[in-house]
Amino acid sequence: MTKKRNLMPGVLLGLAIGTFILFVLDRGKGVSAALTAKRYLVEMLSILPPILVLLGLFESWVPKTWVEKAMGPGSGTRGAAVSVLVGTAAMGPLYAAFPVGLALLKKGASLFNLCVFLCVWASIKIPMILFEVKFLGADFAILRLALTVPCILALSGLVNIILGRSAFLEAK
């Protein structure tokens, strides 16, 4: 996770220059960009610390064999079910799922289950479904959900076949 750190100052400098130019050209847009960035930053800072603390505790307390058994290669249908449950139960934006996914992977979860977990975290959330029902209608929401679940399983299967766990870990 440390390989590309040296790129970041450049990226941040570029963003700073971009923001400055935006401010000069269009003050209103510049202000709205800064406000949006601030809102997302506050959201991240309010949700990341407890997640990272929980992850640290997970790393040092949960035995590898547990995760391997529940979500590892060969955990089959039950493993997929566990991944779906873990993904739905958690809340928060997708970027909060990345460290969680990495922790699961390091403890022996399979690539397939990692992918299921990430996609489910991203797309299936009870409060989100309620919002969808309210604004787009129950037909729309339920049909989309019913189509999404098999699609997630299929795409995770494809990712698993294409990358393969061993090749994937070597790349890391």
Add this chain to the structure above:
Amino acid sequence: MFTEVLWILAAGLLAFSFLKNRGKTKNALRFSWKYFEGMALPVLATVWTIGLLLAFLTPHVIARTIGPESGAWGVMAAAVLGSVVLIPAFIAFPLAGAILSQGASISAVAAFVTTLVMVGILTAPLEAKFFGWRFTLWRNGLSFVFALAIAFMMGRIL
């Protein structure tokens, strides 16, 4: 509400862990810090990019792009737009509902909503930092394709 529960849970378990085993707790916090160190700058860059981008992709622009007059390309445009923007559900769904009631096609709205949650171009660099670019590109690319499939099927059925 959920955030408060998360903080209380983390604090409670941390205290419990500390009482049980100080060494393990110290280790745990070291892990947490390592994660934070790896994430801090990329997260800052991501947030900043979102701010800049959303200054241009306002709800008004989004509504126009996937609205009724967008035509056959509307579904594709909606899927691309959903992949790029990152907006919370409490804005996204009312917006999608408004676009739908203005006469946009079911497929376009479904494509937008589905890629919105499943595909993240702005968060891809962060995802790649954790899982590598190969995984990130395949997961997001396939999600995009499946989102289009879901959108067309929904257009047929509803």
